[in-house]
Amino acid sequence: MEKLVVFTGAGISAESGLKTFRDADGLWEGYNIEDVATPEAWRKNPELVQNFYNERREQVLKAEPNEAHKIIASLEEFFEVSVITQNIDDLHERAGSKNVVHLHGLITKSQSDKNSSLTYSIMGSNIEMGTLCELGSQLRPHVVWFGEEVPMIEEASFLCSKADVFVLVGSSLAVYPAAGLLQFVPSKTIKYIVDPKIPSVSAYQHVVKIEEKAVIGMKEVKELLLNER
């Protein structure tokens, strides 16, 4: 089976009602990202950060996968599909995708503040201050904050280097190292870009731009992919 890599950003979850990062006035749900998504923010005001992610988690649990998530899952019938997402929601998994690499973590899990490889599932929507890991340190969201290591980047780069077909959905390609993944995709591999505001991809060859929102755009991509088989 041909290998299909689908690289997604916040835009694919927009039609599930979850806000993107840069569409608005640069605020994420009214907060400056550096006030809630950095290790410094956590050290300065852990309660604010913990509550911010508890609110985001509640939204994620209420959200439903949209048709774009479901189409990606349905392509596993025709391709060996790997999803690489910058999103911390679990909508790809809930839509049925089996191979999902979360570059920036997964909000439905917590991690030890002392050892990021110690992760735990979360019952319900809250991580409470005072809930400790087995090492006795505070549990925090299992999310990669700005300035932190992106442990899955090597695996993601490898998957991109093997892609026979590549799809980018709903990312402004504003944040590295995630945005640099496209350079690992073989130049001869066709790259479908789905976004109402196509990000700059002039450096890449064999690009097919689909200037649509994710749901409409992924219907088009599925048709193109299946017609070419």
Ligand code: APR
């Ligand atoms: N369908 C498809 N794309 C959409 C839709 C939609 N309905 N609505 C918006 N978009 C596009 C925007 O045009 C933009 O290109 O989704 C993209 C969202 O870009 P960002 O908000 O920058 O999100 P993302 O690229 O995922 O950000 C990457 O930055 O803040 C960090 O860690 C955070 O993972 C995040 C990373």
